[in-house]
Amino acid sequence: MKTNVKTPLAWRADKIPGPNEADTAKLSRLIAAYAPHDGSFELRIPGLHASRLSRSNTECFHSLRLPSLCIVAQGAKTVIVGQEVYEYDASRMIVFSVALPVASQITQASHSEPYLALKLDLDPHKIADLVLKVFPHGLPPVQERGAVYITAIDVSIVNAATRLMECLGLPGDAELLAPLVMDEILIRLLRSPIGVRVAQMGFAESSVHRVAKAISWLRANFSQPMRVEGLAGLVHMSVSSFHEHFKSVTSMSPLHYQKVLRLQEARRLMLSTIMDAGTASQRVGYLSASQFSREYSRFFGSAPTKDIARLRQETGLRV
Numbered sequence: 001m002k003t004n005v006k007t008p009l010a011w012r013a014d015k016i017p018g019p020n021e022a023d024t025a026k027l028s029r030l031i032a033a034y035a036p037h038d039g040s041f042e043l044r045i046p047g048l049h050a051s052r053l054s055r056s057n058t059e060c061f062h063s064l065r066l067p068s069l070c071i072v073a074q075g076a077k078t079v080i081v082g083q084e085v086y087e088y089d090a091s092r093m094i095v096f097s098v099a100l101p102v103a104s105q106i107t108q109a110s111h112s113e114p115y116l117a118l119k120l121d122l123d124p125h126k127i128a129d130l131v132l133k134v135f136p137h138g139l140p141p142v143q144e145r146g147a148v149y150i151t152a153i154d155v156s157i158v159n160a161a162t163r164l165m166e167c168l169g170l171p172g173d174a175e176l177l178a179p180l181v182m183d184e185i186l187i188r189l190l191r192s193p194i195g196v197r198v199a200q201m202g203f204a205e206s207s208v209h210r211v212a213k214a215i216s217w218l219r220a221n222f223s224q225p226m227r228v229e230g231l232a233g234l235v236h237m238s239v240s241s242f243h244e245h246f247k248s249v250t251s252m253s254p255l256h257y258q259k260v261l262r263l264q265e266a267r268r269l270m271l272s273t274i275m276d277a278g279t280a281s282q283r284v285g286y287l288s289a290s291q292f293s294r295e296y297s298r299f300f301g302s303a304p305t306k307d308i309a310r311l312r313q314e315t316g317l318r319v
Contacts, residue, residue, distance in 0.1 A: 023159060024073050024074065024090050027162045028073040030165035031073050031117070035052035039052065045174050048121075048164065049120075052114050052116055053114060055110065060105055063101075063104065068096050068120060069120045069122060070093065070095075070120075072092075072117045074113060075106065076106075076107045077107060078104065079094070080103040081100055081252075087107070089108065092152055093150070093152075093157065094149070095189070095194060097198065097212070098211060120182065127198065128203065130183065134191060140196055149194040151193045152193075154192070156188055157185060157189070160185045164185065207248070210237065213235050215250075215257070218258055228242065262285055263284075265283075266280040266283070267296075267307070270308045277304040
């Protein structure tokens, strides 16, 4: 499969410099304290998650990534969306502006220096409120459409993330001060080189927002037959325009997006509920068991029964 590696947007010399080793080391210690072992942890501050992984993987981990900002304090990761490849580490932050099925790999991690990262969920309504303050005279025009943005991180965002984590250890700070620090992080994100693109999340007429609305329908109805004409009408676009915008934003067609959702959900059902492949395929909307097996094998690399047996033998792998 041909892939395109995405590099960060150019970082202008007049911007705040990147974080130094001491800045990221402090954030790393805080993340490690709240992620004491390998896994993803939902923290007491709503929308904030910490992750730790102590080994790199050779195989891809498949998941649905919701709109979020990811800040890596230690280690490195690669995410594949459609045919696009995004690489990031402690020097780069990444934003997902719509829900996307992704394949990811931890490319730099060890027991002595594990991969440590923060994920902050993004609310389009909050983004819209802050955009009015950051861009009081309106948004500059945006030509590029996309759902994933990556750019160099600056010391102010790392320091704000550190203060956000520190709120967890002080009585009352998680409730009173954390929301203010989260707003600060979002404002700094909107003022970054990818800020104008992130701002599109909050505007109903933007391509990203319209595609996000169609994605919400697909996620809620992935087991139902899909008509591109119906989705296009839902977001008030012509069929040709909708198809073009959807693929431009998500790097996949609506039909392929639905197929990936179905396959990921079938895998989750078989692994977590001990459901057999035939039942799982019907549950997610497949009418043909043989078609399900073929598409599953092509996507995950082995037949459903063999794949699930392997996953159950491996420790620490979540689907």
